[in-house]
Amino acid sequence: MSFFNNYIYGSNEYLGRLYLIVSSLITFGLITLYSISTDPLSISSSFMRQLIFIIFSLFVFFVLNQINVKTIHDNSTLIYIISFLLCFVPFFLTPVENTYRWIDLGFFYIQPGEYLKCATIILIAKYLSNHQLEVKEGYIVFIPILIALLSSFLVLNQPDLGTAVIIFAPVLPMMLWAGVNGFTLFLLIAPAITIIAASNNMIFNIWGVLMFIIFMTFQGSLFKKVLIYFANIFTGLLFPFFWNDFLNGYQRQRFIDFLNPDLDPMGSSYHIIQSITAIGSGGMFGKGWGQGSQTQLKFLPVQESDFILSVIAEEFGFFGIAAIMFLFFMLIKTLLDIAFKSSDYFSSLVIIGLTSILFSHIFVNSAMTIGLMPVKGLPTPFVSAGGSFMLLCFIMLSLVSNLSKN
Amino acid sequence: MLKIENKADIFHYRTLLFVLVLSILTLLSRYFYLQVIEYERYSSKSQVNSVRAQATYAPRGLILDRNGVVLVENYPTYILTVTPYELDNKEAQFQIISDITNISIDELSRRYKKYYQGRFLPTVIAKNLTFAEISQIEERRLELSGFQYKRFDERLYNDVLKDAHFLGYLRELDRESIPFLDKSQLYRAGELIGWQGLEKQYETELRYSKGIEYIEVDTYGREINTINENNIPAYPGKNLTLSIDSKLQKFSKNLLIDKKGVILVSNVDSGDILSMVSNPSYNLDIYRGETTDSDWSNLLSDEDKPIINRNIAGLYPPGSSFKIITAFNLIEDGLLDPEDSLMCTGSYIPPGSSNTFNCWKGDGHGLVDLNKAIAQSCNVYFYETVQLIKLADWTKTAKIFGFQNKTNIDLPNELIGQIPDKEFFINTYGRWGWSERGVLLNLTLGQGDILVTPLQSLRYINHIASRGKTAKLKLNANKKVEYYDDILLADQTWDRVINGLYDVVNSEGGSGWRAKQSKVKLYGKTSTAENPHGEPHAWFNGFFDFEGQTYSLVVLVENGGGGGAVASPIAGEIVKFFTSEQIEIVNK
Numbered sequence: 001m002s003f004f005n006n007y008i009y010g011s012n013e014y015l016g017r018l019y020l021i022v023s024s025l026i027t028f029g030l031i032t033l034y035s036i037s038t039d040p041l042s043i044s045s046s047f048m049r050q051l052i053f054i055i056f057s058l059f060v061f062f063v064l065n066q067i068n069v070k071t072i073h074d075n076s077t078l079i080y081i082i083s084f085l086l087c088f089v090p091f092f093l094t095p096v097e098n099t100y101r102w103i104d105l106g107f108f109y110i111q112p113g114e115y116l117k118c119a120t121i122i123l124i125a126k127y128l129s130n131h132q133l134e135v136k137e138g139y140i141v142f143i144p145i146l147i148a149l150l151s152s153f154l155v156l157n158q159p160d161l162g163t164a165v166i167i168f169a170p171v172l173p174m175m176l177w178a179g180v181n182g183f184t185l186f187l188l189i190a191p192a193i194t195i196i197a198a199s200n201n202m203i204f205n206i207w208g209v210l211m212f213i214i215f216m217t218f219q220g221s222l223f224k225k226v227l228i229y230f231a232n233i234f235t236g237l238l239f240p241f242f243w244n245d246f247l248n249g250y251q252r253q254r255f256i257d258f259l260n261p262d263l264d265p266m267g268s269s270y271h272i273i274q275s276i277t278a279i280g281s282g283g284m285f286g287k288g289w290g291q292g293s294q295t296q297l298k299f300l301p302v303q304e305s306d307f308i309l310s311v312i313a314e315e316f317g318f319f320g321i322a323a324i325m326f327l328f329f330m331l332i333k334t335l336l337d338i339a340f341k342s343s344d345y346f347s348s349l350v351i352i353g354l355t356s357i358l359f360s361h362i363f364v365n366s367a368m369t370i371g372l373m374p375v376k377g378l379p380t381p382f383v384s385a386g387g388s389f390m391l392l393c394f395i396m397l398s399l400v401s402n403l404s405k406n
Numbered sequence: 407m408l409k410i411e412n413k414a415d416i417f418h419y420r421t422l423l424f425v426l427v428l429s430i431l432t433l434l435s436r437y438f439y440l441q442v443i444e445y446e447r448y449s450s451k452s453q454v455n456s457v458r459a460q461a462t463y464a465p466r467g468l469i470l471d472r473n474g475v476v477l478v479e480n481y482p483t484y485i486l487t488v489t490p491y492e493l494d495n496k497e498a499q500f501q502i503i504s505d506i507t508n509i510s511i512d513e514l515s516r517r518y519k520k521y522y523q524g525r526f527l528p529t530v531i532a533k534n535l536t537f538a539e540i541s542q543i544e545e546r547r548l549e550l551s552g553f554q555y556k557r558f559d560e561r562l563y564n565d566v567l568k569d570a571h572f573l574g575y576l577r578e579l580d581r582e583s584i585p586f587l588d589k590s591q592l593y594r595a596g597e598l599i600g601w602q603g604l605e606k607q608y609e610t611e612l613r614y615s616k617g618i619e620y621i622e623v624d625t626y627g628r629e630i631n632t633i634n635e636n637n638i639p640a641y642p643g644k645n646l647t648l649s650i651d652s653k654l655q656k657f658s659k660n661l662l663i664d665k666k667g668v669i670l671v672s673n674v675d676s677g678d679i680l681s682m683v684s685n686p687s688y689n690l691d692i693y694r695g696e697t698t699d700s701d702w703s704n705l706l707s708d709e710d711k712p713i714i715n716r717n718i719a720g721l722y723p724p725g726s727s728f729k730i731i732t733a734f735n736l737i738e739d740g741l742l743d744p745e746d747s748l749m750c751t752g753s754y755i756p757p758g759s760s761n762t763f764n765c766w767k768g769d770g771h772g773l774v775d776l777n778k779a780i781a782q783s784c785n786v787y788f789y790e791t792v793q794l795i796k797l798a799d800w801t802k803t804a805k806i807f808g809f810q811n812k813t814n815i816d817l818p819n820e821l822i823g824q825i826p827d828k829e830f831f832i833n834t835y836g837r838w839g840w841s842e843r844g845v846l847l848n849l850t851l852g853q854g855d856i857l858v859t860p861l862q863s864l865r866y867i868n869h870i871a872s873r874g875k876t877a878k879l880k881l882n883a884n885k886k887v888e889y890y891d892d893i894l895l896a897d898q899t900w901d902r903v904i905n906g907l908y909d910v911v912n913s914e915g916g917s918g919w920r921a922k923q924s925k926v927k928l929y930g931k932t933s934t935a936e937n938p939h940g941e942p943h944a945w946f947n948g949f950f951d952f953e954g955q956t957y958s959l960v961v962l963v964e965n966g967g968g969g970g971a972v973a974s975p976i977a978g979e980i981v982k983f984f985t986s987e988q989i990e991i992v993n994k
C-alpha cells in the first residue's frame with residue numbers, strides 16, 4: 001500500500017487532496033450527464049461515452065505517470081515541435097464542421113490545438129527557468145510572448161479563436177511567478193486595455209489618468225515612459241477610426257465571422273437567454289435531479305458540454321453551483337499550493353501554466369452561461385462531456401503529479 | 407533534482423490567490439443574483455413562457471417520369487403522438503385510444519417503448535388516423551391530456567408504376583440508425599428516410615430542409631403563441647425527373663405478364679434508362695401505413711423473390727451472347743480470318759478427349775464462317791475457335807465490357823456478378839480439377855460459373871452499339887451524361903460483330919428472326935442459358951436506330967425456354983412500341 005501511495009502521491013501531501021477534488025468534479029459531471037441523457041445506459045448516450053472517455057483517460061494517466069520530470073524538461077523543445085506539427089495534420093484531412101481543428105481517430109476526435117497549449121507552457125517554463133538570473137531585465141518577456149504568438153497564430157488559422165486566446169492565458173501568471181518586474185507586466189497588458197477602453201470616452205479618460213499615475217509610480221527613464229504613454233494614448237485614439245472608417249461593414253462582419261466560425265446561425269443571444277432562464281429558474285435549491293424543465297424540454301442547447309453548468313444550476317440550484325464553484329476554487333488553490341511547495345523551479349512554472357489554463361476554461365465557460373462573456377465553445381474541466389478535452393485534463397493532471405513528486 | 411531551486415515568492419502566490427478568489431466571487435455573485443434575487447422572474451418565465459424551438463417540415467420532392475408524369479407524390483395522413491410527462495393515467499388513456507383506433511393496448515405500448523425519445527418529447531403511437539377517429543379524439547380531449555394528432559406526409563405511388571422496384575421506399579427512422587446519418591440533415595426518430603432505390607440514392611436532394619419555429623409554451627407544453635422572430639422556414643425537397651418513360655414501362659410490364667424476368671430499354675446515346683421492369687414485383691403501397699409482420703414474412707419468403715430488383719440484383723448465366731466476347735478476341739487479335747469456314751457436323755470432340763460436345767442443331771450447320779456462326783449461334787464454331795484463345799485474354803475482354811463490375815447506375819445495392827478466372831477455378835476445383843481448354847468450352851457459350859446482371863448485359867450491348875464510346879447508364883434524366891472508359895478496338899472488329907448481330911435478326915436462319923421489324927433495322931443476339939433451376943433462361947439483347955437516336959434493349963425471361971422462340975418476339979413488340987404500331991395497346 002505504501003508503494004501504491006508513493007506511486008500515486010509521490011512525497012507530496014497535496015496530491016491526495018487534488019485527486020479527491022478531481023473525483024468529486026467528475027462524479028458531479030456524470031450525475032448531471034445521466035440526468036440529461038434520454039437513454040443513459042445506451043452506448044451512444046453522452047453519459048456512457050463520458051464514462052468510457054474517463055476510463056480511457058485514466059489509463060493514459062497511469063501510463064504517463066511513469067515519465068520522469070527530467071525527460072520532460074530536456075525534451076521540451078521536441079515536445080513543442082511535435083505538438084506544433086500535429087496541428088497541421090487536420091489541414092490535410094476533411095474539415096469537421098468547416099474547421100480544421102480535429103483529427104478523427106475513429107472512436108473519438110482529438111484536437112491537436114489543445115495539446116499545443118501544454119507544449120507551449122513547457123517550452124516557456126524551460127526558457128524562464130534557464131534564464132532565471134535575467135528575469136529582472138525587461139527583454140526577458142519577448143521570447144515567451146513570441147512562443148505564445150507562434151502557437152496562437154497557428155491555432156487561429158484552424159480557425160479556433162477560443163484556443164488561440166487561451167494559449168495566452170498562462171503567459172502573464174508564469175512571468176509573474178518567475179519574478180518579472182511588475183511594471184513590465186503592466187506595459188504588456190496596457191495596450192489591450194487601451195483598445196477596449198477606447199470604445200467609451202469616459203472610460204478612456206479614466207484609464208488615461210490611471211495609466212499616468214502608474215507610470216509615475218514606477219522608476220525608470222522618463223523619456224521612455226513618456227514615449228510609451230503616448231504610444232498607448234494614440235493607439236486608443238486611432239483604433240475607433242481604424243475599426244469604423246478604414247474597414248467597411250462587410251469587412252468587419254467578415255472579420256467577426258472569421259473569429260467566430262461556430263457562431264450559431266439562430267443568433268447566440270437565443271442560447272444565452274435560454275441558459276439564463278434555466279439558471280434563474282433553478283432558484284436556491286434547484287428543481288431536482290432530472291426535473292429541470294428547461295433542460296429536459298431541450299430548450300437549452302449543447303447542454304452536455306458548453307452549458308452543463310446551466311443544467312447544474314437549474315437542477316441543483318444555487319447550492320449546486322456554490323458546491324461546484326467551491327470545488328473549482330479548491331482545485332485551483334491546491335494546484336497553486338503544489339506549485340508553491342515544489343522544490344524545483346521548472347516544475348513550479350509548468351504547474352502555474354497548467355493551472356492558468358484550467359482556470360481560464362472554468363472562468364470563460366461559467367461567465368458565458370450567465371451572459372458575462374460571448375458564446376465560445378470552451379468546455380469546463382472534468383465536468384463537460386467531450387473526449388479530447390477530458391483526455392487533456394488527465395494529461396495535465398499526470399504532468400502535475402510527475403512534477404510534484406520530487 | 408533539476409538544476410534550479412524553486413524560489414516562488416509568497417507575494418506572487420497571494421496575488422494569484424487573490425485573482426482566483428475575486429473571479430470565483432464575481433461568478434458566484436452573478437449566479438446568486440440570477441438564482442436567488444431574480445428567482446421569481448426567471449421561474450415564472452420558465453413556467454409560463456418557455457420558448458420551444460420546434461421543427462417544421464415541407465414536402466419531400468416528387469419523382470416524375472421523363473414526360474412530367476408524377477410517379478411518386480406526397481399524401482397527407484394524421485398521426486397520433488403522446489408526450490409522456492403530460493399523461494395523467496397512462497393505462498386508462500391508452501384504453502380510450504385503443505377503443506377509438508382498434509389498435510390493441512399491447513401494440514400501443516410496444517410503439518410507445520420503441521419510439522420513446524424522452525419524457526418531454528412527443529412519441530408517435532398511431533398512424534393513418536381517419537377523420538372519424540380524429541373527431542372522436544377531439545370529443546374526448548379532456549380525458550386525453552398529452553395526446554396530440556399531427557399531419558404527417560407519406561408517399562403515394564402512381565398506379566402506373568406502383569410496383570417499380572427502382573423507385574424504392576421510405577422507412578421510419580429508429581434511434582439506433584441516427585448516429586450513422588448525415589448530421590447536417592437533423593434526422594430525428596420517427597421521421598421518414600429514403601431506405602431503398604432512388605429514394606435512398608437521392609435522399610439528400612429529395613429531402614426537405616427542416617425549418618425551425620419558436621413557440622411559447624406553458625408548463626404543460628401547451629402552445630400559447632408563436633413567435634415570428636428568428637424563424638427559419640422549411641424548404642421543400644427538389645423534384646427528381648427520371649429518364650423512365652412510364653408508358654413504355656407499363657407496356658413492357660404487360661409483355662411479362664405471367665412470366666418471371668426483366669425488360670430493360672435504354673437510349674444508348676445518353677445512357678438514359680427508358681424502362682426497367684422486374685417481374686414478379688410487389689405493391690409499394692405496402693410501405694404506407696401499418697404493415698403487419700405476416701404481410702412482410704409472406705413477401706420475404708415468396709419463392710419467386712418479388713422483393714428483388716432483378717435488373718441489378720438478379721444473377722444469371724448470360725448464354726450465347728458471350729460468344730461475341732470470343733468473336734472480339736478472335737478478330738481483334740487476328741487469330742483467324744473471319745471469312746474462313748469450318749464444318750459443323752452437329753458435334754465436337756476436343757483433341758485428346760473422348761467427350762462429345764453437341765451443337766444445339768443436331769444435324770449441324772454445315773460450312774460456317776464467323777458471320778453465320780454469330781447469326782445462327784453455332785456452338786461448334788465457337789468450340790473450335792475458342793481453343794485459339796488464352797483463358798486470361800478471354801476473361802480480360804469480358805471485364806473490359808463491364809462484367810464483374812458495377813455499371814454505376816444511380817441505384818444502391820447493385821451486384822457485380824462473376825467472371826471466373828484462373829484463380830477462381832483453382833479455388834473451386836483444385837489445381838488439377840480443371841483444364842483451361844475444358845472451361846473455355848463452357849465459357850464461350852456463356853455457361854459454367856459466369857453470372858451477370860441484366861443491367862450489365864444492357865451495358866454490354868450499349869458498348870457494342872456505340873462502338874466502345876458509351877454513355878453511363880442512369881435513371882436521373884437531369885444527370886450529366888458521363889462515359890465509361892473507352893473500349894478501343896479496330897473499326898473492322900466492330901463492323902464484323904455488328905454485321906453478325908444484324909444477321910441474327912435479319913438473315914435467313916438467324917436465331918432472332920422472330921424479332922425482325924419492317925420499319926427499323928434491329929441488331930441483336932439471342933441466348934438460351936442453361937441453369938440448374940429448370941428450363942433455360944431466354945435472353946434477347948439488341949439495339950436499333952430510330953429517329954436519329956440509338957436505343958438498346960434487354961429481354962430476359964427466367965426459365966422461359968429458347969431465346970429465339972420466347973425472348974425475340976417480346977423484343978420485337980418493344981421495337982413496335984417505338985414505331986407506333988402498338989400505340990393503341992399503350993393507351994388502353
